Structure formats: C-alpha cells, structure tokens
Amino acid sequence: MNTIRICLLSIVCGMLAATNLTAQAFKGLALTPPMGWNSWNTFRMDINEQLIRETADAMASSGMKDAGYTYVVIDDGWASGRDEEGYLVPDPERFPSGIKALADYVHSLGLKLGIYACAGTQTCGGKPGSRGYEYQDARTFARWEVDFVKYDWCHTGTQSAVDSYRTMSDAIRKAGRPMVFSICEWGKNEPWKWGEGIGHMWRTTGDIADSWDGTLSDGSQANGLGWTQILDMQVGLDKYAGPDHWNDPDMLIVGMGNLNPNEYRAHFTMWCMLAAPLMAGNDLRKMDRTTLGILTHKELLEINQDHMGIQAFKVVDEGDLEVWIKDLKGEDLAVCFLNRGDEDYSLTFDWEVIGLRVVYRIRDVWARKNTGNTRSFFEATVPARDVILLRLKK
Amino acid sequence: MNTIRICLLSIVCGMLAATNLTAQAFKGLALTPPMGWNSWNTFRMDINEQLIRETADAMASSGMKDAGYTYVVIDDGWASGRDEEGYLVPDPERFPSGIKALADYVHSLGLKLGIYACAGTQTCGGKPGSRGYEYQDARTFARWEVDFVKYDWCHTGTQSAVDSYRTMSDAIRKAGRPMVFSICEWGKNEPWKWGEGIGHMWRTTGDIADSWDGTLSDGSQANGLGWTQILDMQVGLDKYAGPDHWNDPDMLIVGMGNLNPNEYRAHFTMWCMLAAPLMAGNDLRKMDRTTLGILTHKELLEINQDHMGIQAFKVVDEGDLEVWIKDLKGEDLAVCFLNRGDEDYSLTFDWEVIGLRVVYRIRDVWARKNTGNTRSFFEATVPARDVILLRLKK
Numbered sequence: 207m208n209t210i211r212i213c214l215l216s217i218v219c220g221m222l223a224a225t226n227l228t229a230q231a232f233k234g235l236a237l238t239p240p241m242g243w244n245s246w247n248t249f250r251m252d253i254n255e256q257l258i259r260e261t262a263d264a265m266a267s268s269g270m271k272d273a274g275y276t277y278v279v280i281d282d283g284w285a286s287g288r289d290e291e292g293y294l295v296p297d298p299e300r301f302p303s304g305i306k307a308l309a310d311y312v313h314s315l316g317l318k319l320g321i322y323a324c325a326g327t328q329t330c331g332g333k334p335g336s337r338g339y340e341y342q343d344a345r346t347f348a349r350w351e352v353d354f355v356k357y358d359w360c361h362t363g364t365q366s367a368v369d370s371y372r373t374m375s376d377a378i379r380k381a382g383r384p385m386v387f388s389i390c391e392w393g394k395n396e397p398w399k400w401g402e403g404i405g406h407m408w409r410t411t412g413d414i415a416d417s418w419d420g421t422l423s424d425g426s427q428a429n430g431l432g433w434t435q436i437l438d439m440q441v442g443l444d445k446y447a448g449p450d451h452w453n454d455p456d457m458l459i460v461g462m463g464n465l466n467p468n469e470y471r472a473h474f475t476m477w478c479m480l481a482a483p484l485m486a487g488n489d490l491r492k493m494d495r496t497t498l499g500i501l502t503h504k505e506l507l508e509i510n511q512d513h514m515g516i517q518a519f520k521v522v523d524e525g526d527l528e529v530w531i532k533d534l535k536g537e538d539l540a541v542c543f544l545n546r547g548d549e550d551y552s553l554t555f556d557w558e559v560i561g562l563r564v565v566y567r568i569r570d571v572w573a574r575k576n577t578g579n580t581r582s583f584f585e586a587t588v589p590a591r592d593v594i595l596l597r598l599k600k
Numbered sequence: 601m602n603t604i605r606i607c608l609l610s611i612v613c614g615m616l617a618a619t620n621l622t623a624q625a626f627k628g629l630a631l632t633p634p635m636g637w638n639s640w641n642t643f644r645m646d647i648n649e650q651l652i653r654e655t656a657d658a659m660a661s662s663g664m665k666d667a668g669y670t671y672v673v674i675d676d677g678w679a680s681g682r683d684e685e686g687y688l689v690p691d692p693e694r695f696p697s698g699i700k701a702l703a704d705y706v707h708s709l710g711l712k713l714g715i716y717a718c719a720g721t722q723t724c725g726g727k728p729g730s731r732g733y734e735y736q737d738a739r740t741f742a743r744w745e746v747d748f749v750k751y752d753w754c755h756t757g758t759q760s761a762v763d764s765y766r767t768m769s770d771a772i773r774k775a776g777r778p779m780v781f782s783i784c785e786w787g788k789n790e791p792w793k794w795g796e797g798i799g800h801m802w803r804t805t806g807d808i809a810d811s812w813d814g815t816l817s818d819g820s821q822a823n824g825l826g827w828t829q830i831l832d833m834q835v836g837l838d839k840y841a842g843p844d845h846w847n848d849p850d851m852l853i854v855g856m857g858n859l860n861p862n863e864y865r866a867h868f869t870m871w872c873m874l875a876a877p878l879m880a881g882n883d884l885r886k887m888d889r890t891t892l893g894i895l896t897h898k899e900l901l902e903i904n905q906d907h908m909g910i911q912a913f914k915v916v917d918e919g920d921l922e923v924w925i926k927d928l929k930g931e932d933l934a935v936c937f938l939n940r941g942d943e944d945y946s947l948t949f950d951w952e953v954i955g956l957r958v959v960y961r962i963r964d965v966w967a968r969k970n971t972g973n974t975r976s977f978f979e980a981t982v983p984a985r986d987v988i989l990l991r992l993k994k
Contacts, residue, residue, distance in 0.1 A: 327770070338767040339735050366763075377732050
C-alpha cells in the first residue's frame with residue numbers, strides 16, 4: 207500500500223501546486239484599467255461573429271490597438287442554450303464557427319477576447335444563466351481561450367451577490383486560464399466593499415445611456431443614466447479603487463451619436479480621471495476622426511493608465527464647475543476643470559486651493575501645449591459642457 | 601432556411617415536453633413521509649461500500665423493507681474529489697466499485713439509494729461542496745441512478761438559502777430522474793416557509809444526538825440536541841407540512857444505545873405523530889428484537905404514513921405530561937399521551953378537552969388492544985419517559 211499512498215500524495219501535491227499557479231494567473235491581470243470594446247452599447251442583442259471579427263479588424267487597424275485597447279468583448283446574445291452535458295452552446299446562426307474560432311481570430315490580431323455570462327438563472331436578455339453551472343461555464347470559457355468574463359446580475363432572485371460572484375471567481379481560478387473577471391452587479395450591493403480579490407473591476411451603477419444627463423435631445427428620458435449622473439455617483443468611491451480592483455462607471459458612449467464632440471471629450475476625460483476601465487461602446491467600423499481622436503488621445507490615456515492606479519476625487523464643486531484631481535506617478539497631478547453648464551465658464555484658479563507645496567510646470571492635455579507653471583493663478587475659459595485638463599509636472 | 605427552422609422548433613418543443621416530464625417526475629415522490637436509513641448517526645464519516653451493502657441486506661432481510669423502509673442513504677464521507685471535468689469522484693478506497701454499482705445492488709434488493717451533497721464550497725466533513733457545480737452534480741447522481749439527495753448547509757458563507765436550495769432543486773428536475781430532495785438547512789432560515797415545491801422535506805433544527813434532553817447519562821452535554829429538545833421546536837410548524845413537503849426533525853436514534861426501550865419508544869412514537877420522515881440511524885446489521893419491534897410497529901407506521909399527511913399538534917401541556925393529536929384518514933384520530941418526567945403519571949382524560957363530537961372506539965396502539973370508547977373519561981398511567989398512543993376510530 208505504501209506505493210499507492212505515495213502516488214496519491216504526489217497527485218495531491220501536484221493539485222496544490224496547480225491551484226497556486228492558477229491563483230497567480232488570476233492576480234495581476236488588470237494592474238491598470240482594462241481597455242477594449244464591448245458590443246452592448248451599440249448592438250444590444252443583435253450580434254454575430256462577423257460583427258466581432260470586423261470590430262477586431264477595426265480595433266487593430268484604426269490605431270485603437272496601438273493606443274492600448276485590447277479586449278473585444280462579446281456581450282449578451284451569443285449563447286443559444288446548453289447541450290446534454292450542460293455546456294453552453296453558441297447561437298448556431300449568429301456564431302456558426304463557435305467562440306474558440308473567434309478567439310483564435312482575435313488572438314491572431316494581437317487582441318484578446320471577452321465574453322458575457324450572468325449570475326442568475328437567465329441572462330438579462332433571456333439566454334442561459336450560469337447559476338448552478340459556474341465551474342462548468344468557467345471551464346468552457348477557458349477552453350475557448352477567452353480572456354475576459356463580464357458577469358451580469360439579472361434573474362438572481364434573493365441570491366447573495368458576494369457569494370454568487372465569489373463562486374464564479376473561484377470557478378475562473380479553478381479553470382486555470384488567466385481571465386479578467388468583470389463584476390456587473392450595478393452597484394446594488396456596494397461591490398466596492400467586497401469586490402477586491404473577487405473580481406478585477408465592478409460596476410458601480412446601472413447602465414449608461416448615450417446622454418449627458420439622462421435626457422435625450424427631444425427632452426425624453428434616456429434608457430439608462432446620463433454620464434454626468436453616473437459621475438455624481440462616483441464621489442466617495444475613489445478609496446476603493448486600485449491596481450487589479452477598479453470601480454467601473456460603465457462603458458464609454460464616445461462616438462455613439464447623441465452628443466457633441468465637446469460633450470464626449472468631457473465624458474472621456476472624466477472616465478480617464480476616474481481610472482475607469484475604458485471599454486468603447488461605439489461602432490468601431492464606422493468611427494469618424496473626431497471619435498478616434500478622443501478615444502486614442504495618448505496623453506489622456508497615460509493619465510487613465512497611470513501605474514499608481516489612483517482614482518480622481520472632486521476637490522471643488524461650484525455648481526456648474528467642478529475640479530477633480532488625480533495623483534499620478536512621479537508626484538505628477540492631473541487637474542480637470544469640468545464645466546457641466548450650458549455657458550462658458552471664466553476661471554481664475556488659485557493653486558493654493560489644492561495645497562500645492564512646490565511649483566509645477568503645466569501641460570494642457572487637450573491643447574497639447576505647455577502653459578507656464580503654478581507660480582501664478584490659472585486663468586482660462588472652460589467652454590460649455592467641456593473640460594480643461596491639465597497635467598502638472600514636477 | 602425553412603427546413604432548419606422547423607427542425608429547431610421541433611427540438612424546442614421536444615425540450616419543453618421533456619421539461620414538463622421531469623417536473624412531473626419530481627412532484628409526488630414523497631406523498632407520505634420517506635422511510636429509510638442514513639449512515640450519519642452511527643457511522644459519521646467512517647463509511648464504505650461494504651457497510652452500505654450489508655445495511656441494504658439487513659434492511660431487506662430483517663423485516664424493515666416489508667415495514668416500508670426504502671431509502672438507504674449514504675451521508676457525508678463518500679466523495680474524494682472531482683475529476684478534470686468537475687465530476688464528483690467517489691473515494692477510491694472506501695467506494696472502489698463506485699456509486700452506480702452500489703445503486704444497482706440496492707435496487708436489486710427492491711430498495712432505493714440516497715446520497716449526500718452540500719450547498720457550500722465544502723461538505724460539513726470537508727469533502728467537495730456542490731456550490732457552482734449544482735447541475736453537474738445532479739446529473740451525476742441521476743446517472744448513478746440515485747433516488748434521494750440529502751443536501752447540507754456547511755461552508756455556505758452568506759449564500760441565500762432559498763436560492764441555493766432552489767438551484768439544486770432546479771438541477772435535480774433538469775437531470776430528469778425522480779430523486780427525493782431532502783433540504784438539510786437545520787432550520788436556520790425557516791425553510792418551512794419556502795421549502796414546499798423546492799424540496800420534499802426540510803430539516804427544522806440542528807442535528808439530533810442519541811439523548812433524551814441533550815445530556816448524556818454521565819451528565820455531560822451530548823454532541824447535538826436531545827430528541828425532546830427537538831420536539832419542543834416543532835410546535836407551530838404543523839401547518840407547513842403535508843404530502844410531498846414534510847418538516848424533518850432529523851433522523852431516528854432508536855437502537856443507538858444510550859436510551860432505554862421506553863425512551864426510544866416515546867421518541868419513535870412522537871416522530872410518527874409528527875409525520876416525520878423516518879430514517880433509522882442505528883446499525884441495522886446489529887439490531888436487537890426490541891429495536892426492530894419499535895421501528896417496524898405496523899399500526900404506528902400506519903399513523904406516520906397516513907395519506908392525509910397531517911402533522912400532530914400539541915393540545916395539552918401540563919408540564920411533564922403532553923397530549924398530541926394527529927388527524928388521520930376516515931376522521932380517525934391519533935392521540936398521544938407523552939410523559940416526559942421521571943415519575944409515572946396517573947391520568948384521567950376528559951375527551952371534551954379535544955372537542956370530540958362523536959363517539960370513537962379506542963385502540964391502544966402499543967398494547968395492541970381495543971380499550972372501550974370515548975363515552976367515558978380515559979384513565980391510565982403513563983410510565984416515566986414513555987407514551988400511551990391511542991388510535992380513535994369512528
């Protein structure tokens with residue numbers, strides 16, 4: 207019997223080592239906020255493999271990939287059911303080649319593939335939920351060589367959020383493939399208080415709409431939150447964010463069409479300030495130069511991707527005008543003046559307000575020019591519904 | 601494309617029909633309280649296939665099977681891990697032939713096999729939990745031709761009990777094999793309020809110990825609840841029980857050795873009155889005639905298995921003496937006088953107390969004799985720690 211016992215022991219040790227390795231594979235996957243694209247904002251459930259391929263092509267060829275966008279995320283609508291063994295089956299009409307083939311294609315472009323699942327009995331769109339299938343689904347995603355899992359919160363009854371997400375998190379680790387785990391629980395159960403270590407990012411609010419303040423241009427209510435409404439809900443959450451555990455104020459609306467360039471610029475700038483995951487939500491295949499210019503602004507993305515991983519906080523709130531600050535590496539600071547009003551805002555800003563102890567050189571990020579230093583007051587006009595973003599350099 | 605669409609439609613219709621069938625398979629599996637044996641009370645984690653076979657043999661040959669005991673339930677300790685696909689693996693040393701072979705053997709004796717799993721990340725004994733594996737595990741049990749699943753509540757963190765049990769319940773239905781689902785949640789989240797339709801029975805308390813009142817003969821505390829402590833916790837729960845949805849005050853301790861025959865008789869009588877599932881917990885291979893006589897008392901089992909499925913309630917509580925009544929089919933009544941004290945109790949019982957409107961003939965169940973009718977007071981002495989059980993017949 208000794209021989210057998212030694213063999214069993216070897217297996218156990220091997221399993222422990224493997225467990226350790228997969229845990230390591232999970233950790234460190236999102237040391238800076240994940241960047242990519244997600245199908246939901248523009249396409250909802252109307253998705254197919256051709257769209258995903260073309261989007262990946264566009265991401266690779268447009269300059270998005272070079273700017274740092276990596277994840278091509280298939281949101282709800284890809285699954286049609288489960289096979290006899292309980293494994294998820296992609297919709298045979300929309301994804302006839304299967305998800306593995308899509309992953310191979312996306313990988314061949316140097317990009318990564320994301321997929322969607324849901325903690326409840328069904329997805330939000332009525333597709334099969336992962337409740338009770340967590341380990342099997344995580345294994346499926348790993349076999350398909352998926353790199354990112356967005357995990358939604360519909361049809362969850364009275365499930366415990368923390369335990370539901372922990373179960374899928376454990377399942378992903380067990381599956382052994384590095385996959386970013388995106389908690390999409392809409393902030394219902396304060397995921398910022400328990401999400402670290404379970405997922406790499408967690409939604410803090412309900413869904414975003416392509417809207418400034420929750421209304422549309424005809425005065426009707428948008429199907430979701432305007433981005434400034436979401437912004438207001440981020441106040442106080444900055445202390446919960448950091449490398450590998452990000453607050454997620456939802457995907458980007460830049461270039462979707464309802465807002466003006468200055469409005470999208472303001473939205474994108476604030477998402478960068480918030481150290482938010484940057485998941486484009488527009489149709490990458492039909493992007494104009496303005497949209498691309500916003501999404502790929504190098505100096506702005508450097509602020510979002512700063513290795514310190516510190517989320518901006520609001521230091522001034524003067525009605526329409528807000529000032530937000532984000533600490534950056536090398537003791538640099540990003541300072542954003544956000545004008546939420548419909549009138550231009552003439553500004554004279556005393557650097558004492560934010561307690562600067564040394565003199566910084568000033569870089570105007572959107573103007574792409576150096577504009578003096580912090581010895582004197584900062585004077586500028588922030589256009590209506592726009593931002594001025596400064597990087598203060600030591 | 602029409603042809604394909606018609607095919608898909610046929611599959612969908614087929615699935616709907618199958619779903620309906622499996623739902624029907626779940627319903628009606630426990631129209632009377634399930635009867636059987638469970639390994640936990642006597643053997644804890646120290647179980648193996650030889651024990652299960654010998655117990656099944658004993659159940660079949662001793663008269664237990666003829667009395668109605670059907671389920672041979674393997675409690676915690678049978679699983680050793682999961683394979684690469686996530687399927688549960690029986691302990692190769694304790695169950696080398698596997699569970700399917702055991703099921704075949706138990707079925708060959710005309711009996712049914714039960715198994716144990718747990719809603720948490722681990723079982724209570726540290727074996728693999730079913731959290732996140734529910735559908736896979738239910739499918740596994742169905743393939744092994746298991747007939748009964750006891751589902752425990754250890755290592756469940758802040759999981760929602762109702763959703764955790766509903767998930768496994770759905771998984772069992774989906775697996776398509778008729779399996780009694782035994783909710784073992786210890787009454788923590790008032791399962792009597794949500795268990796109907798999810799499981800066929802639900803534990804109402806923590807574990808029972810082989811003890812009258814929670815203490816042992818040397819005065820030390822038992823590792824669990826004495827049966828009279830559990831009895832007290834059943835008051836008020838009778839309204840939640842009925843065919844296919846039973847309160848479960850835990851398994852039987854009859855014949856385990858710590859109590860006297862009269863004490864076991866009282867315990868067993870009250871479990872029958874409570875319409876409790878009757879799962880013997882003693883070693884069936886070494887049963888004496890007294891134990892067998894208690895467990896297989898035909899008239900008593902008829903009261904437990906009465907098709908009305910009405911749980912007894914307490915009508916008199918005079919300190920040591922309690923009177924419990926159970927409505928039976930044909931307007932019969934079971935009336936149990938329980939003496940919990942250490943002295944004999946001389947009784948003169950006025951039938952007006954329970955509001956009898958007609959005259960009943962009286963059958964003394966344990967004495968196995970007819971003893972007049974309810975025209976006059978009932979006079980008797982209930983021995984210390986014992987019962988007198990009457991069946992009133994119209």
